[in-house]
Amino acid sequence: xKRFALKGQICYSSDLGEIKVMEQGYLLCKDGVSAGVxxxxxxxxxxxxxxxxxxxxxxxxxxxxxxxxxQYSFRGMEMNLELLEWLxxxxxxxxxxxADLDYAERAYTIFAExxxxxxxxxxxxxxxxxxxxxxxxxxKLERTGLKTMVGKVNMDRNSPDILREQDANRSAEDTVIxxxxxxxxxxxxxxxxxxxxxxxxxDELMTRLKQIQAEYHLPVQSHLSxxxxxxxxxxxxxxxSEFYGDAYDRFGLFGGExxxxxxxxxxxxxxxxxxxxxxxxxxxxxxxxSNMNLSSGIAxxxxxxxxxxxxxxxxxxxxxxxxxxxxxxxxxxxxSKLRWxxxxxxxxPLTFEEAFYLATKGGGSFFGKVGSFEPGYELDAxxxxxxxxxxxxxxxxxxxxxxxxxxxxxxxxxAKYVAGKEVFSLN
Amino acid sequence: xKRFALKGQICYSSDLGEIKVMEQGYLLCKDGVSAGVxxxxxxxxxxxxxxxxxxxxxxxxxxxxxxxxxQYSFRGMEMNLELLEWLxxxxxxxxxxxADLDYAERAYTIFAExxxxxxxxxxxxxxxxxxxxxxxxxxKLERTGLKTMVGKVNMDRNSPDILREQDANRSAEDTVIxxxxxxxxxxxxxxxxxxxxxxxxxDELMTRLKQIQAEYHLPVQSHLSxxxxxxxxxxxxxxxSEFYGDAYDRFGLFGGExxxxxxxxxxxxxxxxxxxxxxxxxxxxxxxxSNMNLSSGIAxxxxxxxxxxxxxxxxxxxxxxxxxxxxxxxxxxxxSKLRWxxxxxxxxPLTFEEAFYLATKGGGSFFGKVGSFEPGYELDAxxxxxxxxxxxxxxxxxxxxxxxxxxxxxxxxxAKYVAGKEVFSLN
Numbered sequence: 001x002k003r004f005a006l007k008g009q010i011c012y013s014s015d016l017g018e019i020k021v022m023e024q025g026y027l028l029c030k031d032g033v034s035a036g037v038x039x040x041x042x043x044x045x046x047x048x049x050x051x052x053x054x055x056x057x058x059x060x061x062x063x064x065x066x067x068x069x070x071q072y073s074f075r076g077m078e079m080n081l082e083l084l085e086w087l088x089x090x091x092x093x094x095x096x097x098x099a100d101l102d103y104a105e106r107a108y109t110i111f112a113e114x115x116x117x118x119x120x121x122x123x124x125x126x127x128x129x130x131x132x133x134x135x136x137x138x139x140k141l142e143r144t145g146l147k148t149m150v151g152k153v154n155m156d157r158n159s160p161d162i163l164r165e166q167d168a169n170r171s172a173e174d175t176v177i178x179x180x181x182x183x184x185x186x187x188x189x190x191x192x193x194x195x196x197x198x199x200x201x202x203d204e205l206m207t208r209l210k211q212i213q214a215e216y217h218l219p220v221q222s223h224l225s226x227x228x229x230x231x232x233x234x235x236x237x238x239x240x241s242e243f244y245g246d247a248y249d250r251f252g253l254f255g256g257e258x259x260x261x262x263x264x265x266x267x268x269x270x271x272x273x274x275x276x277x278x279x280x281x282x283x284x285x286x287x288x289x290s291n292m293n294l295s296s297g298i299a300x301x302x303x304x305x306x307x308x309x310x311x312x313x314x315x316x317x318x319x320x321x322x323x324x325x326x327x328x329x330x331x332x333x334x335x336s337k338l339r340w341x342x343x344x345x346x347x348x349p350l351t352f353e354e355a356f357y358l359a360t361k362g363g364g365s366f367f368g369k370v371g372s373f374e375p376g377y378e379l380d381a382x383x384x385x386x387x388x389x390x391x392x393x394x395x396x397x398x399x400x401x402x403x404x405x406x407x408x409x410x411x412x413x414x415a416k417y418v419a420g421k422e423v424f425s426l427n
Numbered sequence: 428x429k430r431f432a433l434k435g436q437i438c439y440s441s442d443l444g445e446i447k448v449m450e451q452g453y454l455l456c457k458d459g460v461s462a463g464v465x466x467x468x469x470x471x472x473x474x475x476x477x478x479x480x481x482x483x484x485x486x487x488x489x490x491x492x493x494x495x496x497x498q499y500s501f502r503g504m505e506m507n508l509e510l511l512e513w514l515x516x517x518x519x520x521x522x523x524x525x526a527d528l529d530y531a532e533r534a535y536t537i538f539a540e541x542x543x544x545x546x547x548x549x550x551x552x553x554x555x556x557x558x559x560x561x562x563x564x565x566x567k568l569e570r571t572g573l574k575t576m577v578g579k580v581n582m583d584r585n586s587p588d589i590l591r592e593q594d595a596n597r598s599a600e601d602t603v604i605x606x607x608x609x610x611x612x613x614x615x616x617x618x619x620x621x622x623x624x625x626x627x628x629x630d631e632l633m634t635r636l637k638q639i640q641a642e643y644h645l646p647v648q649s650h651l652s653x654x655x656x657x658x659x660x661x662x663x664x665x666x667x668s669e670f671y672g673d674a675y676d677r678f679g680l681f682g683g684e685x686x687x688x689x690x691x692x693x694x695x696x697x698x699x700x701x702x703x704x705x706x707x708x709x710x711x712x713x714x715x716x717s718n719m720n721l722s723s724g725i726a727x728x729x730x731x732x733x734x735x736x737x738x739x740x741x742x743x744x745x746x747x748x749x750x751x752x753x754x755x756x757x758x759x760x761x762x763s764k765l766r767w768x769x770x771x772x773x774x775x776p777l778t779f780e781e782a783f784y785l786a787t788k789g790g791g792s793f794f795g796k797v798g799s800f801e802p803g804y805e806l807d808a809x810x811x812x813x814x815x816x817x818x819x820x821x822x823x824x825x826x827x828x829x830x831x832x833x834x835x836x837x838x839x840x841x842a843k844y845v846a847g848k849e850v851f852s853l854n
Contacts, residue, residue, distance in 0.1 A: 292764055392530060
């Protein structure tokens with residue numbers, strides 16, 4: 001039974017609208033799990049190691065609910081395109097390069113090192129369709145100490161020969177091989193079923209993936225209602241579907257108790273689709289920077305929250321250029337203000353407190369009890385040093401936290417813990 | 428006659444839609460002015476000092492056309508408000524503190540140090556209404572080596588007692604004292620007339636300021652059509668004005684050859700106002716981050732450009748949280764995409780090349796021949812080292828530049844020159 005405590009300016013969410021602050025508080029960790037936050041060490045904890053971070057701020061680690069590791073290599077480039085053109089001219093050719101394991105080695109080394117250094121402690125990640133490169137990515141992520149879910153991508157139609165599986169059968173067989181070889185061998189990395197999106201997957205493939213999902217009890221990640229052309233295309237490809245999300249649901253790959261599912265984007269999800277997501281308990285990965293870069297639009301996050309749909313944040317590397325969930329938070333707030341002003345004044349903008357919740361507890365819930373310091377939560381913690389952000393005033397802890405989210409990046413992260421294990425510490 | 432050359436991967440705008448690249452080029456500097464960019468040193472330049480920056484990228488320095496130095500202290504905080512409430516609850520109380528010169532000393536030291544370190548070489552800056560603090564700001568900025576215009580703010584109505592000048596006469600008299608004491612004594616810092624905005628300035632004050640403007644041949648900066656409530660208020664205050672901009676124009680403080688003027692925001696400027704700005708040669712400071720944070724909306728920049736209106740970028744510290752014009756560039760691109768998608772599909776989004784132009788030559792033109800490396804331009808140059816942004820691919824210089832704009836900050840700035848003088852160099 002391993003116990004220790006972190007001391008500092010502790011901030012975390014319990015509810016959507018509030019950030020709890022304990023100044024000079026103790027965050028108790030027992031076997032990787034929070035035993036709560038308190039102002040004084042309890043009697044029975046007097047002997048444990050206390051790591052005193054002084055005036056630094058300690059927050060739960062962030063969850064990135066949606067990113068594409070192979071796209072990290074071209075983040076921040078060629079951003080003058082919309083989704084479908086961008087996929088064809090930038091993304092697919094780049095992902096095809098991961099057939100070359102030497103290239104994958106170079107690229108995923110950079111990705112894993114940067115992931116280790118940032119404020120993210122959990123992430124759901126698309127790899128490519130290639131088995132060796134996906135295995136390599138999993139090995140590299142395993143060593144970072146972050147807890148991640150990684151998906152070998154399935155795609156057997158509507159992409160160029162260089163990045164398409166031969167047929168449904170081959171895609172399904174490869175998936176089984178991948179799961180047999182990688183499903184259970186990592187402590188930190190778990191597999192997640194990753195049909196790219198409806199346009200990339202034949203009905204036969206979706207049927208086979210459902211069988212695999214059920215047999216291996218896998219979670220699922222995919223894309224939904226990101227772009228109008230994409231939505232129209234899905235309607236052509238699946239004329240019998242009521243809406244885009246229904247095209248997943250018809251194959252049993254759209255949430256439900258035995259099939260935890262993340263759908264990225266949901267920019268254009270109308271009421272029926274939202275209601276289905278609520279019914280099925282689907283998590284939405286809100287990716288505001290990507291939705292700007294690819295001119296997709298602004299997801300109605302307030303609507304999702306009002307309906308009680310599960311929402312977290314995603315960087316969507318490389319639709320998004322930045323892997324920083326700090327930036328995803330402020331982007332989410334900013335675009336919600338624009339949506340309020342320009343689209344629908346009934347849907348109030350997100351507050352800072354709400355964005356913080358989405359970045360931590362909202363997305364973290366896909367991993368179980370993750371994203372808060374309430375007792376029983378796995379202890380993912382990030383220690384932030386904002387002394388470089390000079391200020392002539394004395395600030396409250398909440399002011400400092402808000403400022404950090406607007407102005408910070410990995411420079412301010414001086415220590416990181418995942419499930420109670422120190423991933424790194426600069427001191 | 429002082430000459431030297433910078434060598435590296437040189438990028439600059441000549442026209443709106445294009446970035447010129449000279450790989451391993453020489454940027455020639457003579458008496459602080461560019462003598463052009465060339466692939467080989469001309470015969471007559473063979474003896475001059477060449478500072479070889481190798482594979483680093485050399486771009487013109489950025490111009491920040493709109494920022495409030497006293498607000499730097501609370502950037503990234505209390506961002507859940509709209510303009511008028513934000514002014515009353517956050518901005519005015521904070522600006523009032525600059526009556527205290529000790530406070531101003533602490534705050535402006537931080538501001539000036541950070542300005543020196545970033546990629547900005549020129550800026551138009553609001554101070555507060557206080558003379559001693561404004562003088563202090565000018566002194567501090569002088570020492571950074573940046574070329575700036577600083578304005579003592581004029582405001583004689585509609586603000587709390589703690590931050591309002593007694594009357595028009597007092598405001599005008601203080602302005603004359605400020606100009607007499609500070610107008611001509613700096614090499615790098617020049618005064619700019621800064622009526623806060625119409626709601627803060629009585630007609631009498633505006634009349635007096637025009638006299639001062641004409642007598643001292645001052646440029647002018649103010650705010651325009653940022654927020655709907657503000658616009659309605661101006662209409663109430665100046666019922667005779669045709670539109671908000673006309674309320675400035677009636678006093679002769681809205682451009683024209685003898686009165687170079689920057690108007691910040693122009694989010695809601697309709698055709699008549701745009702046409703007047705075009706006629707008068709007014710510069711628009713487009714401040715996309717601020718316009719998101721304060722839920723103001725998205726300025727129709729494409730419209731401005733189509734009409735041939737002068738446009739540059741502004742951080743609008745602290746409506747904007749970041750003083751980085753890298754961020755203003757990518758924010759400008761991103762919000763233009765949202766505007767295209769959500770508001771008006773006739774106005775195409777800004778391209779990367781256009782945003783780069785706005786950040787350099789567009790805003791720089793307010794300072795004369797500034798913001799390019801074409802012959803005759805004052806040589807403001809920023810040297811960028813992107814080796815920290817690792818990539819498994821070899822990238823073109825333009826790809827690197829775009830990536831830098833999405834992902835970089837002052838960390839990548841390794842040297843900076845203003846009008847041919849080295850401001851700092853890390854090597």
